[in-house]
Amino acid sequence: MEDAIAVRDLVVDRGGRRVLHGIDATVPRGAVTGLLGPSGSGKTTLMRAVVGVQVVTSGSVTVLGRPAGAPELRRRVGYLTQAPSVYVDLTVRENARYFAALHGRGAADADRAVADVGLSGAATQLVGTLSGGQRSRASLACALVGEPELLVLDEPTVGQDPVLRAELWARFHAMAAAGTTLLVSSHVMDEAARCDRLLLIREGRLIADDTPDAVRRATGVDDLEEAFLRMIRASEAGTARQEAS
């Protein structure tokens, strides 16, 4: 089956600086793909390119068979920005119902999305009065509410309590099992093990595009953090050799 996302030689400049240096990557359908990398590595820029809000310098991004940003994709793709982008002067429920309405969904769908992120108890609270973790879950609810085919989630589990984090990952896998494609970014390496597939990005370059098991096999270590460290060193050594020759 055709990939959900196909990125070809994507170059992006932001503020006069090259942020992505020719990324080639694919994201399979119906799976959870992790986009891992340190802060500032270009994860958010890549995700913005996928949802079609990033001006790209060159290269192409194809999403669900259409060029990224095509109007019809706006009904089929859900996006969670890294900073919670919900209205602080509305309640959790009002936020969810508004984003539900944008996707042609009703109040019942909105309430279900709020329950799915564990915020039923805070549904009538103003978002401005919530904790940081609750706020980002409110934002997540607004991304889930349209039940899109592709979910692009920028660091959805940052600041969440470990039990909730496990629950959210279980939900992501349940959605993937039901056919949804998820692209989830994180800078926490322990979340890499929870993904079906991994994209490791560092300083705007893709270092790995594989399954967690394949990464472990290739590097000969079990711990993914250590495995990534070895891959980074190997790629740096490769770059240094290229520059020397």
Next chain:
Amino acid sequence: MNPRILAATTGRILRQLRHDRRTVALLLIVPAVLLALVYYMFVDQPTPPGRPSTFDRIALVMLGFFPFIIMFLVTSIAMLRERTTGTLERLLTTPLGKLDLLFGYGIAFGLAGVVQATVASAVAYWLFDLDTAGSSGLVILVAAVNAVLAVALGLFCSAFARTEFQAVQFMPVVVAPQLLLCGLFVPRDEMAGWLQAVSDALPLSYAVEALQEVGAHAEPTGTMWRDLAIVGGAAVLALVLAAATLRRRSG
């Protein structure tokens, strides 16, 4: 534009306003307090025979100013917040159309302007005996169109502000010249030619003229309708310009 999305967006903006009770209270009370100030300033001033009293002349124009100034400010800050908190970027990845958002703001804050103008007019007519030849309904109609114009200008100007500090600086830039040249302080036909030309280019001048027409004539006049159409046209133009500043893709 999509009626369902437009309605949801309008409702969302009004709900945000409703949760902000202090803003609602300020919107409704401040005009009444300022009208009271003007009333007591001029209550003992003699009125030249055959002319409207100074209070009638000023209060009538003020009823058009309130929604213009306040809705401009409220809108530029609200839209700037959409930009800085990331909700705008998120909205632009959903099926929402740019015009759904802009007209949503126009309708929501336009309605807020109508409520404000209605309360202020009630105070002016009943408490301070404002006297106009035309009906108070027409005064509120002009104020409402003025509110929509202010919203449209606010949406447009917010595109040029990065911070709230910058956004409020647009108030003196956009609003003050229009207040000075609208004909309240110096009649427009007594101004120097070049000032008159500037005044002719500013939409608020037409709103003020429309209000003065309501003040002087029992029935709506052709000039009033023409002025109202000009203010409405300026609002539509500003909305179109605002739509042009909204980019789905950014750097």
